[in-house]
Amino acid sequence: MSNTEINVEKLTAKDFSSGIDVRWCPGCGDYSILAQVQRTLPNIENIEKEKVVWVSGIGCSSRFPYYMGTYGFHGIHGRAPAIATGLKIARPDLTVWVATGDGDLLSIGGNHFIHACRKNIDLKIILFNNQIYGLTKGQYSPTSEKGKVTKTSPYGSVDYPFNATSLALGSNASFVARTIDREPKHMAEMIDRAAAHKGLAFIEVYQNCPIFNDGTFSELTEKDTKEDNVVILEHGKPMVFGKNKEKGIKLEGFHPVIVDLNDPKNSIDDCLVHNEKDDSLIRGFILAHLTDSPDMPTPIGVFRQRIKPTYDEAMVEQIDQVTKKKGKGSLEKLLFTQNTWEVK
């Protein structure tokens, strides 16, 4: 008898499509995310489609579950992490994904996001960050840059933006990554890594909104500029970038500086070596905040991965321990507890 006799049907991207017409605007970065998710999930080992659930909030990104051939829950604005948390705690056997946007997750849903990270609920959260409110037709979002002119900020926004990756790191998310809608291979790798991670996995996807915020990430995506503006983080590898990998990032104290590797005074050995398992959060924050400086490249990749028990696991373990100690609950015992008396 060999295992090959068991007829395991290999799932394909099509199995992960609900088959209904996708209704995002033409050219929207969301298409790319949907395609990568549908392509990546079938490759996950032992995946059972019926055990995958996509939960979302409100916004363009949150239509995502309708297009997936899995179970799905289109929630209310900002609450996707909380709905997903309850589902995962109730049903630890499920794989729960959250599709959300910058307004949904970081504005109205900010509280749920940081607490889901803090508690290490085993959720996979994909943030579709287009730095604008799209579904309400173009107001600035909590990730829009200061000074942005939108319908609600005709003279320029006076808000300071959130750095989503930094917020996730600060909330102690156990897996934090960033990618770009126009880098499908990289995105697929991040999705794959997140899926394999046990614990809260957060992926920030820089995503273009062709209608209300077109080109906001173009420096990171256009052929002639992207190599100078994006640094790809790879565990154990020095941080180098540029068309010919001629630039590196070095730390001087806590200050990141760019070094010219063409200059013989500098060596690749001086460059910061990426360590996603770093105990300290400090380097992670420095990397997340490279985007604060216009001269620095934007890092993409896995910023941090920590392995620690998840909330849902810990809860099941506690229930098992108490049940072992006390024995399985009996209603008789529960109701007829001490201090009873009989009336005859």
Add this chain to the structure above:
Amino acid sequence: MSEVREIQEKHIDEVTVRFAGDSGDGMQLTGTQFSDTTAVVGNDLSTLPDYPAEIRAPAGTLYGVSGFQLHFSSSDIHTPGDVPDVLVAMNPAALKKNLSELKRSGLIIVNSDSFDKKNLKLAEYESNPLEDGSLSGFDVMDIPITTLTYAALEDTELSQKEKSRCKNFFALGLMYWLYNRPMEPTIDWIEKKFKNKPQFIDANEKALKAGYNFGDITERFATRYTIEPAKLKPGIYRNISGNEATALGFVVAAEKAGLNLFLGSYPITPASDILQYLSNYKEFGVKTFQAEDEIAGIASAIGAAFGGNLAITTTSGPGLALKTEATGLAVMTELPLVIVNVQRGGPSTGLPTKTEQADLLQSMYGRNGESPVAIVAAATPSDCFNMAIEASRLALTYMSPVILLTDGYLANGSEPWNIPAVDSIPEIPVKFHTEVENYHSYSRDEKLARPWAIPGTKGLEHRIGGLEKANITGDVSYDPDNHFEMVKLREEKIQKMKDSIPDLEVEGDKDAEILVIGWGGTYGAIKEAVIHTRKKGYKVAQAHFKFIHPFPKNTEEVLRKYKHVLLPEINLGQLAKVLKSEFLIPIEQFNVVRGLPFRVGDIENKIIDVLGGSNE
């Protein structure tokens, strides 16, 4: 030497005692211990804890006074009593705050040690009431409780401060002597509570016994009282508060439905106890999620309901307001969910520790769109158990959110509970949908419930959410006719519940001239008022609503039978508004909103008033 003292043993039917002191004096504990012991000796009882929202307000001040009222009797009683017969006041502020409510010529036991210059000033007394004759109408026992407690604990190694903390046990011991109660239940409790602190077991027991012996051997008390056990229905009883009964009800409901119980909740007074109780029942597989906020409390419960758990969320008024939008999501997704609202004084933060019934309209109508939910309400502390099960049954049977209304009085008040046999509680049949053929997420059974197909079921992958659904298929639909149909269907489903809820029961005179109706925690006060007025010769009947949305089938028929319908409510007339608009029946209202339960006497007077005044 030992001269036998003459103590008069007096049998009485009932008494109302109020313990009052600083919020740090342990009055809630003293009252609870006295109640539990009183329950064990077989009296009927009803309690009213009344404490400030401040945890430890400055000692000695009027706003720091915490009280616990207890009515116990050798017969059936229904309220914590209108006016105390006995006041135990641990300091001047406690005396001042409670004196006006004490019965004329009632007994006052005070800790005279606390009546010093500083405490008198804090209580805003210009002269010492123990000396200035202002208490001449009462029977005053001024006892140096602090001094006597110190003396009893002389040979212990506790600090003065720790010794002082034992004085509530001295007072409790004295009251046990006065009302002929055994000390054993409290001694057992002390031994369990301070298992790891033997010095406190010793000290508290000594203080308790010293109080008891003080009554026994000094000559201050000439009379000792006995209250015979009440002739309650045969059965096994325990004393239970509304919040504990609610928690137990859900554990039982989940077991009876064969489901796991999930509670998503955020701590809020006076509902937190339910979360606390349920956090203990891990051996039943109960999962309690203390969420980051009220919204996450309900949102997580909705997620758990989608996953196939019996999902509940617990809160009080301000929290219900925060859960509004998510409640609508549960309506739209037609998932079973129970929302418990332990009502407190509002609006806004209002009176966190006081009771009120002013969230009925919020529960009925407080959502966007036509968003019907079922509403049920518990009538007494122990009835919270039944109504938690009923709420769960309706939610699971009809795939609908259900709001269970209790209130601060029911939640913290307690009464003897005739514990039902586990087998006598019916099962709640629940079946997850598994058939792939012809599955539609919004198809409906004869009860109009949609199928519950949970993630993990192969072939039934589907998507639900807050957007309007096409009837049957469950696809997103913006079709005008479909929307109208769904709006009607959602309400119709709630009305269908009428088929499975009991008729409105009428107690009292068959030929009554007046029907007194009510809902929720006012049951006991109304019942007692009806009994009293009937004794006076008035023809009175009572009907109490436990099911408010939908109303029981016979509601209109019952309401039309009587010349007068009177509805006392601790709000400005919320149920009256709903009943009037639904049945176009004139209703006399009686509304008192003081953060306290109704006084029986007030309802009595209103009944007589409606009937045209005294018949004597």
